[in-house]
Amino acid sequence: MVKITDVARHAGVSPSTVSYALSGKRPISAETRQRIEASIHTLGYRPHAGARALASSRSNVLALVVPFRTGMHVPVVMQFAVSVVTAARRHDHDVLLLTQEEGEEGLRRVADTALVDALIVMDVQLHDARLPLLRALDRPSVLIGFPAEPRGLTCIDLDFEAAGGACVRHLAELGHRCVALVGSPPEVYLRETGFAQRVTRGFTAAADERGLTSTVHPCEATQAAARDMAQRLLREHPGLTGLVVHNEPLVQPLIDAFRELGLRVPDDLSVVAICPDAQAEQAPLPVSNVAVPSAEIGAEAVELLMHKLEQLPVPESTLLPPRLTRRQTTAPRSASG
Amino acid sequence: MVKITDVARHAGVSPSTVSYALSGKRPISAETRQRIEASIHTLGYRPHAGARALASSRSNVLALVVPFRTGMHVPVVMQFAVSVVTAARRHDHDVLLLTQEEGEEGLRRVADTALVDALIVMDVQLHDARLPLLRALDRPSVLIGFPAEPRGLTCIDLDFEAAGGACVRHLAELGHRCVALVGSPPEVYLRETGFAQRVTRGFTAAADERGLTSTVHPCEATQAAARDMAQRLLREHPGLTGLVVHNEPLVQPLIDAFRELGLRVPDDLSVVAICPDAQAEQAPLPVSNVAVPSAEIGAEAVELLMHKLEQLPVPESTLLPPRLTRRQTTAPRSASG
DNA sequence: GACTGCTGTCGAATCGCTTCGACGGAGCAA
DNA sequence: TTGCTCCGTCGAAGCGATTCGACAGCAGTC
Numbered sequence: 120m121v122k123i124t125d126v127a128r129h130a131g132v133s134p135s136t137v138s139y140a141l142s143g144k145r146p147i148s149a150e151t152r153q154r155i156e157a158s159i160h161t162l163g164y165r166p167h168a169g170a171r172a173l174a175s176s177r178s179n180v181l182a183l184v185v186p187f188r189t190g191m192h193v194p195v196v197m198q199f200a201v202s203v204v205t206a207a208r209r210h211d212h213d214v215l216l217l218t219q220e221e222g223e224e225g226l227r228r229v230a231d232t233a234l235v236d237a238l239i240v241m242d243v244q245l246h247d248a249r250l251p252l253l254r255a256l257d258r259p260s261v262l263i264g265f266p267a268e269p270r271g272l273t274c275i276d277l278d279f280e281a282a283g284g285a286c287v288r289h290l291a292e293l294g295h296r297c298v299a300l301v302g303s304p305p306e307v308y309l310r311e312t313g314f315a316q317r318v319t320r321g322f323t324a325a326a327d328e329r330g331l332t333s334t335v336h337p338c339e340a341t342q343a344a345a346r347d348m349a350q351r352l353l354r355e356h357p358g359l360t361g362l363v364v365h366n367e368p369l370v371q372p373l374i375d376a377f378r379e380l381g382l383r384v385p386d387d388l389s390v391v392a393i394c395p396d397a398q399a400e401q402a403p404l405p406v407s408n409v410a411v412p413s414a415e416i417g418a419e420a421v422e423l424l425m426h427k428l429e430q431l432p433v434p435e436s437t438l439l440p441p442r443l444t445r446r447q448t449t450a451p452r453s454a455s456g
Numbered sequence: 457m458v459k460i461t462d463v464a465r466h467a468g469v470s471p472s473t474v475s476y477a478l479s480g481k482r483p484i485s486a487e488t489r490q491r492i493e494a495s496i497h498t499l500g501y502r503p504h505a506g507a508r509a510l511a512s513s514r515s516n517v518l519a520l521v522v523p524f525r526t527g528m529h530v531p532v533v534m535q536f537a538v539s540v541v542t543a544a545r546r547h548d549h550d551v552l553l554l555t556q557e558e559g560e561e562g563l564r565r566v567a568d569t570a571l572v573d574a575l576i577v578m579d580v581q582l583h584d585a586r587l588p589l590l591r592a593l594d595r596p597s598v599l600i601g602f603p604a605e606p607r608g609l610t611c612i613d614l615d616f617e618a619a620g621g622a623c624v625r626h627l628a629e630l631g632h633r634c635v636a637l638v639g640s641p642p643e644v645y646l647r648e649t650g651f652a653q654r655v656t657r658g659f660t661a662a663a664d665e666r667g668l669t670s671t672v673h674p675c676e677a678t679q680a681a682a683r684d685m686a687q688r689l690l691r692e693h694p695g696l697t698g699l700v701v702h703n704e705p706l707v708q709p710l711i712d713a714f715r716e717l718g719l720r721v722p723d724d725l726s727v728v729a730i731c732p733d734a735q736a737e738q739a740p741l742p743v744s745n746v747a748v749p750s751a752e753i754g755a756e757a758v759e760l761l762m763h764k765l766e767q768l769p770v771p772e773s774t775l776l777p778p779r780l781t782r783r784q785t786t787a788p789r790s791a792s793g
Numbered sequence: 794g795a796c797t798g799c800t801g802t803c804g805a806a807t808c809g810c811t812t813c814g815a816c817g818g819a820g821c822a823a
Numbered sequence: 824t825t826g827c828t829c830c831g832t833c834g835a836a837g838c839g840a841t842t843c844g845a846c847a848g849c850a851g852t853c
Contacts, residue, residue: 169509170809507839
């Protein structure tokens with residue numbers, strides 16, 4: 120293994136000079152720097168991560184805690200993880216993958232052994248058991264999602280409340296007067312994952328504000344449940360012409376189910392989903408949607424963390440504003456509707 | 457931060473004794489060990505990961521390289537990653553997440569900086585550009601998937617060839633005489649990802665062996681493509697009664713498309729998929745399938761790596777035998793079929 | 794009773810890098 | 824010329840573990 124002393128000897132300088140040339144923490148003359156860079160290149164030198172971490176007390180590694188089994192949509196999680204890795208690399212950091220299964224002990228372990236410099240925690244619950252720990256840890260963290268009490272933490276997420284409102288307003292502007300929200304499976308509400316409730320709140324508030332009739336329905340993510348839900352909505356709310364879906368795997372099955380029941384989308388029923396753009400675009404009939412911007416959230420979470428690592432102030436809450444794209448599943452309410 | 461010398465002082469022993477008590481590399485009397493453990497507990501000691509890595513030249517971290525954009529089914533990748541993390545933790549290792557985007561340079565970086573002890577590489581292509589590097593690296597690696605020339609490497613995957621064969625034999629035993637394979641999107645074949653070709657080979661060989669009529673059709677993973685494919689198969693192969701699907705997102709759309717064309721599953725058409733059990737079970741009509749055992753592959757990949765780290769011999773190839781589960785989409789060929 | 798062989802522990806060296814203080818020389822002001 | 828400041832570089836002291844060789848004490852052997 121080639122080490123910093125080898126480089127130093129080869130370049131005719133001292134090890135500390137090589138170190139400073141690499142880190143830029145002290146001025147080094149252009150000439151010397153070039154000689155050092157040449158030596159590094161010809162010798163193929165790479166600083167030893169452990170030695171560096173020991174000496175500098177920085178590992179340049181971030182922990183990412185991903186949900187294990189949850190109501191969360193898998194592609195969203197994956198997309199998110201990839202964007203975190205990509206963003207971290209831009210800041211010369213790597214990403215250690217932890218599963219939620221490890222729980223608090225896992226967080227404590229990677230933090231206390233100085234294996235990571237900072238943590239990103241996904242799928243935060245309203246009353247998450249890990250909150251006290253995250254507050255107490257000597258390492259900065261960023262949460263994806265909002266707990267009941269975010270003070271003293273750094274949280275980021277899509278503004279789901281505004282997203283729910285945006286969907287309703289879009290429908291209202293198209294003339295719809297009776298709308299329904301089909302949401303996450305019941306256990307997501309029970310687990311208090313926050314975002315489900317926030318969508319509901321925004322949805323209901325906007326509907327009330329515009330004087331629309333509205334109902335909310337949690338729903339399992341299966342085709343059978345979709346079919347039942349479609350029938351039930353038709354039966355219980357005959358005037359329904361606008362539907363908001365916040366349940367990724369259910370978007371297409373619901374649309375299909377309504378079709379089978381004889382409703383045309385968007386002519387008889389307008390559908391707007393809260394889901395990733397990729398999904399909305401690729402549907403057989405592209406779906407009007409509010410984007411769930413996993414990549415943006417991941418990238419921004421890393422930026423926040425980098426600021427915290429540099430002791431710069433960051434906002435406690437970051438709510439990304441919803442972006443609604445009208446595609447082909449929403450249309451003005453027809454005369455017959 | 458509490459360090460090993462603090463523990464040593466508290467327990468009235470030398471630091472090296474603490475280290476040996478922790479690692480078990482030399483005998484320590486029961487009494488001393490207990491005193492040390494008590495001190496560790498009361499002081500809340502955790503060994504510094506960097507210091508440990510530097511001294512022992514072992515970081516206890518594995519790298520996992522996941523595909524970025526690919527024909528691979530996202531939930532399979534995720535499932536796989538989670539099982540790798542879980543298995544690694546059982547061996548007191550952590551997992552560093554790399555994206556394929558980083559390419560060879562990324563592998564070289566984490567290996568040469570001694571950030572990781574070993575690597576797991578997913579989505580290996582037949583003529584993967586990373587193979588020479590992986591052969592040359594001073595750190596062991598395990599590949600998920602088989603390149604054209606696996607010699608000198610350690611590879612593991614489902615035995616896709618046997619899986620293709622198993623599907624055909626299952627259909628043959630039910631009396632079917634004309635079968636088709638609907639496979640991955642064309643680009644997966646072009647990218648030479650190996651598993652697509654292997655399924656085809658096993659499928660065709662088994663069909664020939666049993667004297668069945670067989671055809672193979674790559675297919676995009678969209679609903680529209682599924683519909684076209686169903687129509688085309690019906691038109692071109694009127695005698696078709698057995699279908700093998702090796703394309704996760706297409707399984708349900710294909711079944712739906714055939715239904716819409718008036719075919720009953722399994723009465724008129726038997727369908728067997730190569731897909732994760734979870735997907736097969738959760739379908740509206742549970743699908744007969746050969747399991748893609750991501751979790752097993754991930755766990756076994758970690759075991760192989762652990763053996764290699766201990767210098768134990770491991771097989772160059774590990775092919776997991778296919779496991780076919782008959783559910784509700786396959787039935788004996790009907791008289792009319 | 795001297796010798797051999799364990800068992801259990803210690804001390805010191807070492808891993809490879811960062812960082813702090815020091816210092817020589819150049820540039821500039823008085 | 825003297826005295827100050829910077830700039831660029833060096834040397835040495837850590838960072839916090841692991842590991843190797845040494846050694847004391849005790850048991851068993853001839």
